Amino acid sequence: MSMTRFARLRRSLVELFPERHLYIRSGGEMRSFVLTTGRQMAIAGGVAAGALWMGVSTASMMLGAMAVSGHDQELARMQAKSERLVADREARLNSAMVQLNQAEGGVGELAASVERRHAALAMLLTEFKGQPGAQAALGPAIAKATSASDDVNPLRRIELVRAGQERLVDAADDFARTRADRLRLAFRLAGLTPSSFTPKGGSLGGPLIEAKDSRALAAVLDVDEDFAERIQHAATNLSEAGALVEAATRLPFARPTTATPQTSSYGVRFDPFTRRPAFHSGLDFAGSTNSPIYATAPGVVSFTGVRSGYGNTIEIDHGRGFKTRYAHLQAIGVRPGQRVAVGTRIGGMGSTGRSTGPHLHYEVWVNGRAQNPSRFLKAGDYVLQGE
Structure with missing residues (x-):
């Protein structure tokens, strides 16, 4: 039975690739070449293997390009989310300013609050010193946070400085988060887990992230809890980015x-x-x-x-x-x-x-x-x- 099937298969191949004679005339001479069934099958197999190899190579290149594109899209989504958070905080700041104007107290209390916030920001900016790109990213926000027009009344000037402080901490948080996210994506591109290359628990270091929570940090800095939480978040992201940069210098990148x-x-x-x-x-x-x-x-x-x-x-x-x-x-x-x-x-x-x-x-x-x-x-x- 198996011999019959083999004979049928052989007849099918002979019918598909019949013996062909190729005649070439050159210089008055006639030459003939015989393309047997076996030779034709070998040529067809070589062409099919080449086409398969080209298809696999093209698919591999496309998958690599799609992977990098996907990571860039993830960064774009993170950037859009950050912009929405900034707009929300601006709205909360305006609401807070109205409440402050209506509440008891005066310019002295607001000025003291501004001074304490400046002290906290000074500690945060110390952490950013020497970071690549930090000066360009934070320079404009620093200038706005430390200046206000002399043509407005003292209360309005304090409000403008506080608004500048809010923008500065947002800019610092955005810079630190973007830097940390890019480094995390780089480690994932290499097939590595970013968290395994950063210190565990609260051992990242720095006074702004040693406190167990933002409430404790707010008490230490004597600022409101929301402001302390954002400062702590920026410092934590920056510290993690620093740990990943240090780890990257020891890996075969x-x-x-x-x-x-x-x-x-x-x-x-x-x-x-x-x-x-x-x-x-x-x-x-x-x-x-x-x-x-x-x-x-x-x-x-x-x-x-x-x-x-x-x-x-x-x-x-x-x-x-x-x-x-x-x-x-x-x-x-x-x-x-x-x-x-x-x-x-x-x-x-x-x-x-x-x-x-x-x-x-x-x-x-x-x-x-x-x-x-x-x-x-x-x-x-x-x-x-x-x-």
Whole structure:
């Protein structure tokens, strides 16, 4: 029965790919070529495999572009939400000003309140000192919060200063939140959990976030609870952003080469030697022999030498389970046990081991498992955009 089915299948293939004769006349001579059924099937299989590979590559590129676009849309939604919160607080401020004008007390009490708020803002702005982009983001709000026209009565001047203080704390909170959100997204792009790279509990540090809640902080600063809560929120976001920036400097977010094109991606590809699908555990960057290779994060060189298939190889341990591998090198410029900083030149590009030409094979490992290095490179670019 099985032989009958095989014979039917064979007849179907012969009918689909009948033997064809190709005649070519050149220089007065006639040549003939025979395209057998087997040859035609091999050609058709090659065309189908090429089309499948192009489809998979195109889908992979589209998915990567959609992922980055999705993260940008999330930031846009966060920005719109922040603007709505600012408008709501402006309305509450105007209502509060009306109540203050109607309540007992006078200019002296309002002035004392303004002074206490200024002291709290001074502590907050100390935390922002030296942060990239902080001066440009907060400069206009600081100028408005510390000045008022001399052409209005004292009570109105105090009200204007208080309004400026509200805008300044909103600007600080927005800056800190945006910075922290961008860094959290960068870590997620790399497949990492941001919270695992920030201190737990109340160990972030700083007097503005050591208090257990905004009520306690309001009592310490002698300001209203709502104002204290917003100051604490801004300080907490800024502190978390600082912790993520510090963590990012220790992770392999930098690029191992410069001005070299990527020639192979992470995942299944056609092996250049066997011409069959095989898993590729890293990224390939092509370049000239001895093109500089750089450490992508600080760490300790854990291995230098020859590995099977990889040729001359360098491995660097970055701590917390992170390791990077640089293979097919022509030259090795470091030794085991040596500490290296991010951007340190560690070797030169080559074509040793199982290689078809000068290139770098780069891998990222986390807790003993190979990861997609492209995710870490995208995360590094995203971190740089926020600086």
